[in-house]
Amino acid sequence: MAAAPAHARRSGWFAGLALVFFAGCQTDGTGVLTRWRMAHDDSLTKGITREEEGDDRNLMARWLWPKAPKPSDPNAPPALVLGPGGWNVTKVAPNPEADAEFRAAEKLFQQGNLPEAEKEFAKIAKKRKSTPWGEKAQYYLAETQYQRGKYVAAHDSYEALVTTYPGTKYLEKLVAREYAIAQAWLAIYDPKAKPEQKMNWYDRFNGRRPVLDTNGNALSALEHVRHHDPSGPLADDAVLRIADHHYASGDYESASVYYDQLITDHPKSSFLHRAQLASIDSKMKAYLGPQYDGAGLEQAREVVKQTMATFPEHQASTGEDLYHTLDVISEQQAERTYWVGSYYRRTGHVASAEYYFAKIPQLWPNSPWSSKAKAQLAQLAKMPRPETKPSKMMAPPGGYDPFGGSFGSSIMGMPGMGMGMPMMGQGAGAGMY
Helix, strand or coil: CCCCCHHHHHHHHHHHHHHHHHHHCCCCCCCHHHHHHHHCCCCCCCCCCHHHHCCCCCHHHHHHCCCCCCCCCCCCCCCEEEECCEEEECCCCCCHHHHHHHHHHHHHHHCCCHHHHHHHHHHHHHHCCCCHHHHHHHHHHHHHHHHCCCHHHHHHHHHHHHHHCCCCCCHHHHHHHHHHHHHHHHHHHCCCCCHHHCCCHHHHCCCCCCCCCHHHHHHHHHHHHHHHCCCCCCHHHHHHHHHHHHHHCCCHHHHHHHHHHHHHHCCCCCCHHHHHHHHHHHHHHHCCCCCCCCHHHHHHHHHHHHHHHHCHHHHHHHHHHHHHHHHHHHHHHHHHHHHHHHHHHHCCCHHHHHHHHHHHHHHCCCCHHHHHHHHHHHHHHCCCCCCCCCCCCCCCCCCCCCCCCCHHHHHHHCCCCCCCCCCCCCHHHHHHC
């Protein structure tokens, strides 16, 4: 057989290179060159590995088939598909062995043999992790621990469930259990709780309550409730419970923050009016005096106005108290202004002191601080003012002031700039404009 001509061989090589080039430069970003460049671009992020890419083929195979499907993981959680009826779980391959294991553990649970059921559910949850059987086993493991009174372990198991399976179908039940656990822990130090609701000191050693910081763990459980299901039926209850706990503990600043979160995040909550009143009260109690930050006073005034506008039907019962709160806020702000004026007077800034003392009769004429401010203004009027020396940048009398007058007059007043200089729009400069 005769050998192919040299130009034919060159044409074949060029065709092959062109095929490789166009295969690697696909516009959808899946070409070989594009993927190689993205994988080796260390200026943006760490390059992806073959395990992350899910493609262990050699270079030639990746060139010829760049869109090869990733191998399926038999233990991967079921995917969701959007259909006419909404999101549906894809069908999972049957696993008779996993079904039998779960049924055996479930039978122990139904018979009331909770210790053995807990052991079996723990084994299945670990063995069948990231599968539907693992999800069910993890939920029943937490439920078994809850029914046995092992609240610490149950809370940890519920958290493991929502962490491993973020879209778990047991989310509503999980949130309800965590809220109940938090309530049981907070009742220990609640003076209004019934005796049967309180736990004993030795419950720290049987798993019913944490060994340390029971209140902190309870608040953490309430935070989980509101974060796992922010629009659920218990989200506003959890926020209110956290705020009430801080208020009862004397931490009015933190209580104010959580009351405001309830007002902002749950405007249709049945606790809205109560949260608004508690927010006002917390801000007023968190105010420490004129020497400290007074932003909470103005925030309290805004919440008062919002409450009056949102619940006009409650004016008969709470309107008088709200108006009294506005008077107290005005009184506190007048005191703060008087204190600032006194500070400037002590430091010798007479003009600044007069400015702040003069604000009080104008803004709060009926305040007791108004008469005190007027007395201070009368004394300041007799005090000598410090001499104000002219700035060195100011021009001497008759000298050139670069900032005085218009641009044209300043230029004309400069030495050497007489009438012979052409102005804009005249002479030589006319052609430039």
